[in-house]
Amino acid sequence: MPHTPSSPRTGQNPTPPPGASKRAAPDRGRTLLGPALRLVHTGQAPTRSALTGALDVTRATAGAVTAELEALGLITVDSRPAGGGRGRPSHRLALADPGPAVLAAQLHADAVSVTLAGLGGRLHGPVHLPLPADTSPTALLDAVAETGARLARDSRRRVLGAALALPNPVTEPDGTVPSSLHFDWPPGTPVDALFAAAVARTDPGPRTRTPLPTAVANDANLAALAEHRHGAGRGARHLLLVTSGHRGVGGALVIDGRLHTGSSGLALEVGHVTVDPLGRPCACGNRGCLNAETDTYALFAAAERRPDPDRPLLPQARALAHDPDAADALAHVVDRLGLGLAGLANILNPDRIVLSGLHLDLLAAAPDRLAAVVADRCLWGRSGRIPIVPAQVGHAGLVGAAELAWEPYLDDPQAVAAP
Structure with missing residues (x-):
């Protein structure tokens, strides 16, 4: 069976080409099928009227596009227009359920x-x-x-x-x-x-x-792509996601709806940003990497505790982040996370930072402390604080x-x- 790869480089950009006219020609409708489906897929076009405005087309073109997507079994078009507001009522659009x-x-x-x-x-x-x-x-x-x-x-x-x-x-x-x-x-x-x-x-x-x-x-x-399309990253032009799961720290950057993956897919290895040159050894051979200073093992080490080897590690670390008896350990790890985020913000200048995994719990347990460290060490933080928000997408x-x-x-x- 041949292999047909796809790539996460492709992002969402439903905006029609500059200068596109509002013609209702069939070929124009076909070229808009993808942008239209993306708008419905990401919740940006709940009605045909919203789709018409987002695509900057005529009502006739929007009607032809939605009819084609409905015929493909991808969306449904409510036969009864949605009223309750000013102007002409508009048909509701929804994703087909069950669909492919x-x-x-x-x-x-x-x-x-x-x-x-x-x-x-x-x-x-x-x-x-x-x-x-x-x-x-x-x-x-x-x-x-x-x-x-x-x-x-x-x-x-x-x-x-x-x-x-x-x-x-x-x-x-x-x-x-x-x-x-x-x-x-x-x-x-x-x-x-x-x-x-x-x-x-x-x-x-x-x-x-x-x-x-x-x-x-x-x-x-992939988590960054999910947050940008369906969660806390909606509407961000430059979205930085930083996360820590079972072990280590990962990160990703979405720019104008597209993942920035670098020349060979290896960009944004944020876990190897140094936040303490004298800190814990990292698997990469260096010391004090974000990987080694802000993951689950780092929090347990700072609290001088050992996780239960017979239980999943991440839930134990999340509970520890909210344990009043581990407040000093929490502050230690939060400070290092803040240093890492500040360094990344100085380089990348995102308009939003989304934290997930254990880092979501660090943010919840010490939101003011984390924001203060980032603002103090980040040039852009001083001129206007970058929103640091919790991830919203489950799984x-x-x-x-x-x-x-x-x-x-x-x-x-x-x-x-x-x-």
């Missing part, structure tokens, strides 16, 4: 998550499983693919693609892992090709598109993986009709 779906999966340091996902960032019954005993690349990806195939067989939805979020850097465009932080995978593991092969070996049932397009990407990048890595799998169809909705 994609498979979204995420590898964690200690678990696997797999789900079906519709448009609009909607997950349908995520399945969370412990890691298999064999975590070699082929065995682990086979387990992910087989779980996804089972979900596809059990669903009445047509499955159009599959994507996987990884807790590792992923190179572009070849989809290799230069170094594996959580699994004993050799450097340069071709995870993109291995995932495509694993999916091809499964039987996802007759309703699944064949061949099934697949893609892989870094989980922090953001899975939602981001779904975005990656949906990307070819957001670019070209008519591809949904392909066999």
Whole structure:
């Protein structure tokens, strides 16, 4: 089965080309299918009137576009116009339910998550499983693919693609892992090709598109995409996301709706920003990296406590962040997180910073302290504080993986009709 990759580089930008006229020609309508679907997908066009204004087209063109998207089984158009306001009532637009779906999966340091996902960032019954005993690349990806195939067989939805979020850097465009932080995978593991092969070996049932397009990407990048389209990052032009899960720190930057992934997909390795040259050793060989100073292990070390090895680590760290007896440890870690965010803000000048994972709890436990450290050390913070906000999207890595799998169809909705 051939492999059809998609890329998280493609972002949302529904704005028509400059100078576009309001002609209702059929070819004009077809070129607007993708931008229109993105607007409905991200909740920016709940009515046909809103879509007409966002696309800057005539009512006739908007009607033709929505009719085509409805015929493709992607949206529904309420036959009764929505009233209650000034002007002519407008038809409500919604994503088709049930509509087509994609498979979204995420590898964690200690678990696997797999789900079906519709448009609009909607997950349908995520399945969370412990890691298999064999975590070699082929065995682990086979387990992910087989779980996804089972979900596809059990669903009445047509499955159009599959994507996987990884807790590792992923190179572009070849989809290799230069170094594996959580699994004993050799450097340069071709995870993109291995995932495509694993999916091809499964039987996802007759309703699944064949061949099934697949893609892989870094989980922090995908979480940022999810927050930008469906959560705390909506409306931001320059969105910086920083997160800490089971171990280490990840980050991602969205600029004008597109992920900034650098020349080979490895940009924004924020975990290796130094915040204390004399601090804790980092796996990269340096000391005092954000990775080593603000993750779950760092908080336990600062509190001089040991986590329970028989329980998931992240929930324990989150509880510790709100423990009054660990206030000094919290302050220590928050200060170092603030130094890291300030350094990143000085370089990137984002208009919003979104924190997730453990960092969300650090923000909740000490919002004023964290904001003060960033403002004190950040040039832009002094001239106008950068909003630091908590993430809003649950299972953001899975939602981001779904975005990656949906990307070819957001670019070209008519591809949904392909066999």
